[in-house]
Amino acid sequence: MFNIILVGPPGSGKGTQSERMVQKYGFIPIALGALLRQQMAENGANKALIEGYINSGQLVPDHLSFELVTQLVQAQPSNTSFLFDGFPRTLAQVTFLENFLKQFHAKTDGVIFLDVPSEILLKRLKNRAIIEERPDDQDDNKIKTRMHIYEQETLPIVNYYKAQGELHSVDGTQNVDEVIKAIETIIDGLRS
Ligand code: AMP
Numbered sequence: 001m002f003n004i005i006l007v008g009p010p011g012s013g014k015g016t017q018s019e020r021m022v023q024k025y026g027f028i029p030i031a032l033g034a035l036l037r038q039q040m041a042e043n044g045a046n047k048a049l050i051e052g053y054i055n056s057g058q059l060v061p062d063h064l065s066f067e068l069v070t071q072l073v074q075a076q077p078s079n080t081s082f083l084f085d086g087f088p089r090t091l092a093q094v095t096f097l098e099n100f101l102k103q104f105h106a107k108t109d110g111v112i113f114l115d116v117p118s119e120i121l122l123k124r125l126k127n128r129a130i131i132e133e134r135p136d137d138q139d140d141n142k143i144k145t146r147m148h149i150y151e152q153e154t155l156p157i158v159n160y161y162k163a164q165g166e167l168h169s170v171d172g173t174q175n176v177d178e179v180i181k182a183i184e185t186i187i188d189g190l191r192s
Contacts, residue, residue: 004134008115062090065087
């Protein structure tokens with residue numbers, strides 16, 4: 001296993017960059033937000049529950065995200081390389097993931113942080129609201145909630161990985177091609 005975590009605030013470009021990383025390196029993506037939205041669209045068993053959290057900008061409870069991550073990872077062969085996109089987002093999720101990967105004698109091989117200042121994020125999210133019609137991008141309160149959660153819950157994990165020497169920061173204000181180039185340099189370095 002070769003495992004990368006992609007972390008960044010809402011609107012930092014995780015989805016766009018993870019698609020490119022999947023194409024280039026063949027990672028299996030574990031993109032929790034996209035998966036949860038897919039479960040909502042497919043009217044799955046937990047649809048109403050998930051919808052309540054996502055549409056208000058809150059994180060879904062850990063038991064749901066842990067179950068999803070477990071199922072997805074276990075469904076793949078043991079030599080798979082995973083790209084965790086938007087998971088973990090809290091220190092509790094970091095602990096879960098570290099312990100979970102140990103079962104496979106694996107670990108996190110690198111954490112890529114897409115660094116984008118909040119003024120730019122707000123503009124991007126408003127733009128995305130028009131293009132993708134995501135309900136959680138639609139109003140300022142929902143966006144504020146997600147930003148607040150990011151600052152309270154996710155920034156501590158950025159600091160944690162930094163202290164561990166595992167964090168690789170990328171200037172996410174650059175254009176999409178420049179960002180992927182920077183990411184590729186990091187991944188190629190980690191793999192060599
Ligand atoms: P994203 O597509 O990454 O912006 O995520 C959209 C929404 O999915 C978030 O606002 C949360 O409601 C939910 N979600 C995504 N990742 C997580 C996670 N790691 N833990 C809990 N909820 C999550």
